[in-house]
Amino acid sequence: MDAKKADGRSNGTKGSNEWRVKVGLAEMLKGGVIMDVTNAEQAKIAEKAGACAVMALERVPSDIRKEGGVARMASIKVIREIMATVTIPVMAKVRIGHFAEAEVLEALEVDFIDESEVLTPADEENHIWKHDYRVPFVCGARNLGEALRRIAEGAAMIRTKGEAGSGNVVEAVRHMRAIVSQMKKLTTMRDDELMHEAKELGAPLELIRQIAKTGKLPVPNFSAGGIATPADAALVRRLGAEAVFVGSGIFKSSDPETRAKAVVKAATHFEDAKAVLEAHEELGEAMRGLDVRQMEEKDMLSTRGW
Amino acid sequence: MKIGILAVQGDFEAHAAMLQRLGAETAEVRTPAQLEGCDGLILPGGESTTQLQFLQEEGLADAIEKFAKQGGAIFGTCAGAILLATEVKNPKQDSLKLLDMTVLRNAYGRQIASDVVSGPTKLKSEPLEMVFIRGPIIERSGPGVKVLAEYAGKPALVQRDQIMAATFHPELTDDTTVHEHFLGLAAAGVSQAAGSAKS
Numbered sequence: 318m319d320a321k322k323a324d325g326r327s328n329g330t331k332g333s334n335e336w337r338v339k340v341g342l343a344e345m346l347k348g349g350v351i352m353d354v355t356n357a358e359q360a361k362i363a364e365k366a367g368a369c370a371v372m373a374l375e376r377v378p379s380d381i382r383k384e385g386g387v388a389r390m391a392s393i394k395v396i397r398e399i400m401a402t403v404t405i406p407v408m409a410k411v412r413i414g415h416f417a418e419a420e421v422l423e424a425l426e427v428d429f430i431d432e433s434e435v436l437t438p439a440d441e442e443n444h445i446w447k448h449d450y451r452v453p454f455v456c457g458a459r460n461l462g463e464a465l466r467r468i469a470e471g472a473a474m475i476r477t478k479g480e481a482g483s484g485n486v487v488e489a490v491r492h493m494r495a496i497v498s499q500m501k502k503l504t505t506m507r508d509d510e511l512m513h514e515a516k517e518l519g520a521p522l523e524l525i526r527q528i529a530k531t532g533k534l535p536v537p538n539f540s541a542g543g544i545a546t547p548a549d550a551a552l553v554r555r556l557g558a559e560a561v562f563v564g565s566g567i568f569k570s571s572d573p574e575t576r577a578k579a580v581v582k583a584a585t586h587f588e589d590a591k592a593v594l595e596a597h598e599e600l601g602e603a604m605r606g607l608d609v610r611q612m613e614e615k616d617m618l619s620t621r622g623w
Numbered sequence: 624m625k626i627g628i629l630a631v632q633g634d635f636e637a638h639a640a641m642l643q644r645l646g647a648e649t650a651e652v653r654t655p656a657q658l659e660g661c662d663g664l665i666l667p668g669g670e671s672t673t674q675l676q677f678l679q680e681e682g683l684a685d686a687i688e689k690f691a692k693q694g695g696a697i698f699g700t701c702a703g704a705i706l707l708a709t710e711v712k713n714p715k716q717d718s719l720k721l722l723d724m725t726v727l728r729n730a731y732g733r734q735i736a737s738d739v740v741s742g743p744t745k746l747k748s749e750p751l752e753m754v755f756i757r758g759p760i761i762e763r764s765g766p767g768v769k770v771l772a773e774y775a776g777k778p779a780l781v782q783r784d785q786i787m788a789a790t791f792h793p794e795l796t797d798d799t800t801v802h803e804h805f806l807g808l809a810a811a812g813v814s815q816a817a818g819s820a821k822s
Binding site: 337338341342344345346347348349364367368369370400404405406423426427428429451452453581585586589 | 630631632633634635636637653668669670672673676677701702714728729732733734735737738739754755756757792795
């Protein structure tokens with residue numbers, strides 16, 4: 318099906334419908350775990366462990382960090398193999414601002430596109446205008462202003478950026494707390510204060526007004542970046558994340574199959590300490606983490622995009 | 624009336640919001656114990672492979688079967704319909720087998736084929752708006768299974784006794800028709816139970 322010709326760019330009558338099915342798929346992923354995979358075999362392990370979706374990429378973030386070079390959209394052959402292997406949704410990453418990569422992934426019919434700071438940005442000013450696509454997009458954010466700018470561009474799901482490939486949850490916690498507390502603040506403000514807040518956050522007034530009323534993002538709010546253990550997953554869920562992305566944490570650990578399953582269990586039973594304990598019982602060694610405070614600015618992935 | 628919503632994974636919050644609009648009390652169900660005291664149960668959309676794993680490994684499948692046997696009303700949407708079916712294809716997958724039908728997973732294709740459509744329903748005179756998201760198709764429905772709504776010639780909303788399944792997502796629309804019908808089934812079960820307790 319040629320989605321764009323059908324209705325994607327026709328200023329079409331189906332605009333609202335598309336938005337609902339895009340956010341709708343994000344709704345379906347709530348409470349689950351989305352796992353980074355680099356080949357079909359890993360995708361199968363993830364699905365069997367109970368992942369609600371997989372993210373296809375060429376190298377997991379911790380390898381991108383180690384090996385350096387330009388990180389791009391994954392090879393089409395690998396994404397195709399993964400799509401043919403699992404029945405759960407398959408996501409794939411594009412570089413920030415690289416709309417041509419996004420068009421390729423849409424033509425390939427992946428289920429979700431992540432415009433991701435984990436890959437090397439293609440544009441240092443502009444993100445993709447995501448309303449143009451029928452495939453839904455997820456974008457990273459460090460704070461509410463960034464989240465709302467991405468939603469205004471058409472993102473159907475927001476995730477914290479965290480610090481991908483670090484195995485350190487501290488940045489994901491920082492970003493989730495920032496987004497949640499900035500939303501809470503909006504709900505306490507008078508109408509005449511909201512314009513100033515919109516200016517401060519660099520976000521559209523309409524979205525600011527909406528959050529002042531509802532206290533939550535108009536799209537699902539997930540967490541990513543540094544989640545490596547079941548307790549990490551429970552932590553970000555308790556702080557307000559509606560689902561969890563795990564990148565290097567699974568396949569860079571000593572026990573991917575057990576760990577994948579344990580994180581899935583903890584993401585669901587995040588309020589039940591006994592269940593999170595059970596999830597930890599069988600685990601071996603987690604990935605080796607990085608102290609984010611010892612990192613130089615140029616090595617931080619979360620500062621990419623704005 | 625209290626309606627439990629299976630909350631291991633999926634769009635359980637959307638169902639809760641819809642039911643609360645209709646004045647029903649809701650409870651998130653993640654353990655067999657949380658199902659006790661519920662008059663109805665919703666199996667929401669989401670990923671059926673993920674949900675099935677929780678059902679089979681944490682005793683929920685047995686609890687739900689028991690709930691159905693005792694006359695509890697159950698409504699499955701999309702992934703929930705897949706869990707209720709007696710037979711699941713594309714690929715073959717285990718299920719609760721509480722509703723006699725054969726379901727094909729991801730039958731319309733990938734996300735890009737997801738859409739909002741409408742189709743005829745027996746629940747009201749106007750067509751019913753249906754949000755399909757990587758939806759399944761009911762390929763066969765067994766004898767005694769009523770078709771309450773159709774899309775493109777295939778059953779999209781079916782019911783047998785107190786068990787109901789939809790291949791689309793009424794919880795993602797503003798139309799409360801389908802949920803109202805389900806609350807009716809749950810209420811009928813409650814009054815029946817009260818009747819048999821008296822006799």
